[in-house]
Amino acid sequence: MPKVDDSHFAARRRQILDAAAACFAREGFHRTSMQDIVRASGISAGLIYRYFTGKDDMIAAIVAEWHERRTTMLGDDPAAGYLDVLRRVGAPGTRPELQLAVQVWAETVRDPDVRAMSRANVERPVAAVAPLLAGRTEDPEALARVFVAIYQGLVLQTLWDDGLDHEAFVRAAGLLLAPFAPPGNPGGGAEQQ
Incomplete structure (x- = not known):
């Protein structure tokens, strides 16, 4: 059999x-069959x-x-990158991705492997951002988790509310982030609005 190039x-x-x-x-993990x-x-x-062992391998x-995409979006300026991640939630065409995110979050309750991956994927940005918040708050890790929760809440609200004003949400998040942004970057990129 000929070798397939990369x-x-x-x-x-x-x-x-x-x-x-x-x-x-569209259908959730359990209602989707391999035939689908x-x-x-x-x-x-x-x-x-030949590419995947099954649905669980694809989910992983x-x-x-x-x-990985969200971590990359944080870039060199995590405050501005975070606001960009929030903006992306409201971008046209992201609904299927947001629906998939909620499916993944729901799956964490049932599947320990998905839960472990999801937890690790929250722990990495928390570990990266918490040192940047050190000295600006009493518990930098807790504050980093609050910003993760804001993102997760925005995803849910976006799916529930077609009239949600994403720009207003991002501006408000920028105001919350401003006291913790690095010196010289007031508002953590919020001025880019």
């Missing part, structure tokens, strides 16, 4: 993950199993990518 492998994997993510966002993913991807079941890959 770019072809990556493209096929992406095609499968995109199809699986769309199915999971086969249909959505246009790839045979046999070929899918999706969760890892999802959190």
